[in-house]
Amino acid sequence: xxxxxxxxxxxxxxxxxxxxxxxxxxxxxxxxxxxxxxxxxxxxxxxxxxxxxxxxxxxxxxxxxxxxxxxxxxxxxxxxxxxxxxxxxxxxxxxxxxxxxxxxxxxxxxxxxxxxxxxxxxxxxxxxxxxxxxxxxxxxxxxxxxxxxxxxxxxxxxxxxxxxxxxxxxxxxxxxxxxxxxxxxxxxxxxxxxxxxxxxxxxxxxxxxxxxxxxxxxxxxxxxxxxxxxxxxxxxxxxxxxxxxxxxxxxxxxxxxxxxxxxxxxxxxxxxxxxxxxxxx
Amino acid sequence: xxxxxxxxxxxxxxxxxxxxxxxxxxxxxxxxxxxxxxxxxxxxxxxxxxxxxxxxxxxxxxxxxxxxxxxxxxxxxxxxxxxxxxxxxxxxxxxxxxxxxxxxxxxxxxxxxxxxxxxxxxxxxxxxxxxxxxxxxxxxxxxxxxxxxxxxxxxxxxxxxxxxxxxxxxxxxxxxxxxxxxxxxxxxxxxxxxxxxxxxxxxxxxxxxxxxxxxxxxxxxxxxxxxxxxxxxxxxxxxxxxxxxxxxxxxxxxxxxxxxxxxxxxxxxxxxxxxxxxxxxxxxxxxxxxxxxxxxxxxxxxxxxxxxxxxxxxxxxxxxxxxxxxxxxxxxxxxxxxxxxxxxxxxxxxxxxxxxxxxxxxxxxxxxxxxxxxxxxxxxxxxxxxxxxxxxxxxxxxxxxxxxxxxxxxxxxxxxxxxxxxx
Numbered sequence: 076x077x078x079x080x081x082x083x084x085x086x087x088x089x090x091x092x093x094x095x096x097x098x099x100x101x102x103x104x105x106x107x108x109x110x111x112x113x114x115x116x117x118x119x120x121x122x123x124x125x126x127x128x129x130x131x132x133x134x135x136x137x138x139x140x141x142x143x144x145x146x147x148x149x150x151x152x153x154x155x156x157x158x159x160x161x162x163x164x165x166x167x168x169x170x171x172x173x174x175x176x177x178x179x180x181x182x183x184x185x186x187x188x189x190x191x192x193x194x195x196x197x198x199x200x201x202x203x204x205x206x207x208x209x210x211x212x213x214x215x216x217x218x219x220x221x222x223x224x225x226x227x228x229x230x231x232x233x234x235x236x237x238x239x240x241x242x243x244x245x246x247x248x249x250x251x252x253x254x255x256x257x258x259x260x261x262x263x264x265x266x267x268x269x270x271x272x273x274x275x276x277x278x279x280x281x282x283x284x285x286x287x288x289x290x291x292x293x294x295x296x297x298x299x300x301x302x303x304x305x306x307x308x309x310x311x312x313x314x315x316x317x318x319x320x321x322x323x324x325x326x327x328x329x330x331x332x333x334x335x336x337x338x339x340x341x342x343x344x345x346x347x348x349x350x351x352x353x354x355x356x
Numbered sequence: 357x358x359x360x361x362x363x364x365x366x367x368x369x370x371x372x373x374x375x376x377x378x379x380x381x382x383x384x385x386x387x388x389x390x391x392x393x394x395x396x397x398x399x400x401x402x403x404x405x406x407x408x409x410x411x412x413x414x415x416x417x418x419x420x421x422x423x424x425x426x427x428x429x430x431x432x433x434x435x436x437x438x439x440x441x442x443x444x445x446x447x448x449x450x451x452x453x454x455x456x457x458x459x460x461x462x463x464x465x466x467x468x469x470x471x472x473x474x475x476x477x478x479x480x481x482x483x484x485x486x487x488x489x490x491x492x493x494x495x496x497x498x499x500x501x502x503x504x505x506x507x508x509x510x511x512x513x514x515x516x517x518x519x520x521x522x523x524x525x526x527x528x529x530x531x532x533x534x535x536x537x538x539x540x541x542x543x544x545x546x547x548x549x550x551x552x553x554x555x556x557x558x559x560x561x562x563x564x565x566x567x568x569x570x571x572x573x574x575x576x577x578x579x580x581x582x583x584x585x586x587x588x589x590x591x592x593x594x595x596x597x598x599x600x601x602x603x604x605x606x607x608x609x610x611x612x613x614x615x616x617x618x619x620x621x622x623x624x625x626x627x628x629x630x631x632x633x634x635x636x637x638x639x640x641x642x643x644x645x646x647x648x649x650x651x652x653x654x655x656x657x658x659x660x661x662x663x664x665x666x667x668x669x670x671x672x673x674x675x676x677x678x679x680x681x682x683x684x685x686x687x688x689x690x691x692x693x694x695x696x697x698x699x700x701x702x703x704x705x706x707x708x709x710x711x712x713x714x715x716x717x718x719x720x721x722x723x724x725x726x727x728x729x730x731x732x733x734x735x736x737x738x739x740x741x742x743x744x745x746x747x748x749x750x751x752x753x754x755x756x757x758x759x760x761x762x763x764x765x766x767x768x769x770x771x772x773x774x775x776x777x778x779x
Contacts, residue, residue, distance in 0.1 A: 090452070195443070196441070198485070350444075
């Protein structure tokens with residue numbers, strides 16, 4: 076069974092449509108990589124087009140959050156930051172966290188936001204949440220520059236561990252995508268997701284070592300339970316790769332496994348319901 | 357003919373009432389359904405609230421065919437198109453499509469108002485399934501076709517609606533698929549551009565590509581298509597040469613009525629501002645009739661509910677000819693009594709007086725529109741009423757009995773005098 080639906084050059088390809096028929100999934104997605112790029116680009120462009128401060132929001136958001144955290148958690152609460160200046164300590168965690176939270180927020184409503192598109196033209200629906208996550212990657216790359224500037228400012232040179240950063244970035248993307256697939260597909264059917272999303276994000280942040288060090292978590296089995304949160308391993312990894320501290324061990328493996336399971340489940344759920352999106356949305 | 361370009365086999369689509377339109381549910385509702393499902397009685401009720409928008413439809417068309425899909429509103433035309441474009445899955449049956457499929461269900465799908473014309477060409481092209489290189493190579497042709505050269509770097513939100521539609525159609529028209537599925541998108545744009553669009557579509561089908569065209573406009577259908585499929589209540593009622601099928605559609609007597617009423621306001625056409633209650637054609641003798649003598653005038657009566665205190669409402673009646681072409685629209689703003697005056701809530705009747713000696717013999721349909729508050733909103737119900745005009749002795753055609761063209765047939769005065777001066 077082939078896709079044919081505007082996805083490839085003219086040729087004698089046949090597309091078959093049946094009640095149960097599935098499109099070819101990931102293979103079909105590969106045929107729409109240009110559409111994915113265009114939609115990502117549109118999301119980025121449109122987001123900053125009418126903002127007075129434009130793209131500088133991509134810097135301001137992590138910067139302001141970091142300042143607030145430094146004052147509240149670093150100064151007032153005096154949380155331990157593993158010997159690293161607290162601003163660096165929190166920004167290293169905010170990089171992946173804001174990628175994750177931003178993806179949830181943007182991807183969660185993405186299918187509903189593109190309802191007009193979905194009811195008028197066919198393309199693999201996966202492209203929509205993927206583009207939303209992709210647009211967040213753009214903000215992430217900008218905030219990496221902010222992080223580099225801050226490291227120079229505090230005179231904290233990166234260690235060889237920074238070479239592992241792409242791996243942890245990938246892990247953050249996988250976690251973001253996994254949850255985004257679930258939320259975006261669920262939101263088509265249950266608009267409750269839109270209302271619950273701010274709470275989910277907030278609670279999830281406190282369940283992740285963003286403002287505090289993971290070393291506050293008691294050792295032993297509790298640490299493993301804590302690591303089931305995909306973002307726990309990712310954030311520890313980012314901290315270790317950027318500013319040092321305890322290297323992520325078995326926790327990262329647990330987080331990654333949880334993340335991959337969530338992704339596989341999200342993908343399967345998405346594929347199962349995507350054909351009815353246009354009828355339901 | 358070799359392999360068919362489109363083969364449809366016992367295709368069906370079932371909608372559960374309520375999942376159409378406001379389809380999304382809340383978790384609470386779903387939980388409630390889950391509980392109800394436990395009770396066996398709930399099963400029957402759910403079966404009753406299902407409708408088949410399309411049922412057991414089969415047909416085949418060869419490559420290069422231009423097929424018109426016609427039928428009244430709600431006959432399943434759009435559903436068929438949505439299945440063929442894979443927007444929605446069928447409930448039963450199977451479709452085979454041979455070749456690249458391009459669809460045009462709405463012009464400007466995916467256009468973003470904040471982006472410029474140039475950016476939207478690329479974005480829209482990608483959404484419709486074009487590669488970037490392909491769009492780049494056709495870019496100049498698209499721009500030329502759309503006649504928007506000077507505004508390429510202006511955000512499309514500043515475009516006039518005409519420019520917007522032209523650009524959107526231009527992108528889609530250059531998609532060059534081997535199967536093109538088109539919904540009635542030509543109802544937009546000015547007359548000259550509509551001609552251009554029709555021309556482009558004709559070109560597409562002459563190039564040996566397959567076209568499926570859903571339309572109410574029988575003139576366009578006859579011009580563009582060589583075959584037609586007539587749908588009635590989701591089932592294929594006729595399939596064959598375009599002229600025969602269109603004729604069958606137009607002679608389908610059951611769909612013509614001199615009176616329509618909607619006793620239940622909740623199900624009547626309209627919205628929270630106003631709803632239609634009834635409409636009828638009243639002949640010269642005061643009786644409700646669908647048969648009009650061409651010499652006589654008649655009244656179009658429209659009853660409607662005003663649901664908001666102080667609203668300013670009006671009615672437009674549109675009369676369509678035998679080929680679905682719009683002959684005229686008449687607006688109630690010449691009504692000295694209630695036009696542009698705030699109305700209390702309640703039931704109103706507007707009457708449009710149509711003069712005699714105006715229409716030729718043939719079948720006509722009437723669509724109604726209710727609008728309000730300085731034309732700022734409106735809703736429209738198509739093909740509400742139908743009537744047939746009969747010419748009898750003494751009609752405007754006089755003693756001539758042969759074929760006669762023209763969408764209207766008024767009685768003009770003629771006089772002749774001998775002017776060569778000799779007596």
